[in-house]
Amino acid sequence: MNDLDVKRINSLVSEPELKQIGHKIISGERVSPAEGILLFEKGSLSWLGALANYVREKMHGDKTYFNRNFHIEPTNICVFSCNFCSYSKLYAHKEEGWELTIDQMLDIVRKYDGQPVTEVHIVGGVHPKLTLAFFAELLSAIKTYRPNLHIKGFTPVELDYMFRKAKVSVEDGMKLLQNAGLDSLPGGGAEIFSPEIREKICADKVDGNGWLYIHKVAHQLGMHSNATMLYGHIENYGHRIDHMEQLRNLQDETGGFNTFIPLKFRNKDNEMSYLPESSIVEDMKMYAVARLYMDNFPHLKAYWPMLGRNNAQLSLSFGVNDIDGTIDDSTKIYSMAGSEEQNPSMSTSQLVQLIRQVKRHPVERDTLYQEIRDYSLSV
Incomplete structure (x- = not known):
């Protein structure tokens, strides 16, 4: 410039x-x-x-990243009751939810035999009977079947519960999962770190300090992770900046975060349905301020299924340089929350075209942002 x-x-x-x-x-x-x-x-x-x-x-110039990934959601049964959640079913009503076995989850992995997916994203509800040992066995089974598949799994909400249930420290629990095959952490469960807001929307799960500490330990073990923020509900601008400041401080200390992902609150089928959703103007302002404030985060991601394809394209002019992946499994977390895309799946060629339409440069990446293929000249 x-x-x-x-x-x-x-x-x-x-x-x-x-x-x-x-x-x-x-x-x-x-x-x-x-x-x-x-x-x-x-x-x-x-x-x-x-x-x-x-x-x-x-x-990043005009580069816009995406990856080929799929999701496994072990269960939507959960011991916690977050007011903004449209996805989980309380354990008392577990008959309304789902709970997958290790074999069923391996069947999902097998669906991608011969396909060039690079990442499986594992996240779901907090089920009291799905233990640390259970998930360690799952990770090991996936790595045995497909050793080069990057496993990005489990929010600190899930991890905190697993570790407390197993009576192990965060350090020992993270080492166990890493040795079993866990490669990195997603960014979920952060919501808003402010205790006063957390008390009103997700009082019973791990707090902001606990979330940050689990990511810090992951970084100390050489693992990378992402970070999110749920915006557009009862928080104010001060709460948003405080949240980003705490993430920025931890990134200064560890350098372990890959990307920051603002997540738009959706008001479908949850206990906060009375709140209006943020406007597209507010959404773009959120992305822009995030890019300006999070100066030590290398990447800013917008989930295209949550925003919709047109708005995801718009976000690329407001600081965003990553629109996530192909998400070939039509993940239920997005659609059940009232996302713009009820069947969130795009082929690689469709994603490439989406990016090209707004004069950006499509680049396929792996989870750690190593470039796999430059699509500037061909599909």
């Missing part, structure tokens, strides 16, 4: 404090928490988008 482009971005705002923040960002300086809140409160969408796109292109 040349000096004229910088002047053009700053011409989009008149407030001196915003111009100052803009200069900091363009100069590569870190945004403070107070400045982050100001971005949300006073930044216009056009200015935030221009700044976020500047940062995105400085980091």
Whole structure:
């Protein structure tokens, strides 16, 4: 970006404090928490988008990443009752849910024999009878069957329960799962770290400090992970910035996070259905501020099934450089939450075309963002 482009971005705002923040960002300086809140409160969408796109292109150019992945959801039966959840069934009503055996989950893996998928994503409810030993056996079985398949599995909500049930420390539990075949952690279960918000929407599961500690231990073991934030419900901008600040601080310490994923609250079939969902303007503002604030996170991801295909394309102009994967199994977590895509599955050629339509550069990656194939010239 040349000096004229910088002047053009700053011409989009008149407030001196915003111009100052803009200069900091363009100069590569870190945004403070107070400045982050100001971005949300006073930044216009056009200015935030221009700044976020500047940062995105400085980091990645026009590259937009995706991967070939599939999901295994062992169960939707759960001992916890999160008010925003449309997915799980309480254990008292377990007959309404599902619970897969190890053989059934291996059958899902076998469906992809001969296909160039690189990742299986394992996440689900917290079932009291699915133990640490059970999941270690599952991981080992998958690795025995397909050794090169990257296993990204289990949120700290699941892990915390497994470890407490097995009476093992976080350190010992993570080592056990890593030795069994776990390669990395997804970003789920973070919601909002603020205790006052967590008390109202997910009071009975692992708290923010516990979530952060499990990821810290994973990083210390050489594992990478992702991080999420649930936005657009009862939180305010201060809560969002506090959440991102805690993640940014841990990333400064460990460097183990791959990507940050803002997750839009959906109000279908849950105890918070009375709340309106955030607008597309607010969604794009969230992505833009995330890209500007999370300066030490290499990647910013938008889940295309949650946003819908057109909005996912739009997000690529607001700091996003990853739109997740092919998700060939039509994962139930998305559709049951009221996502824009009720059958969230796209072929590789469809994903490539989606990215090309908005003049971006499709690149297939693995879980750790090693490039597998550049699709700039061919499908």
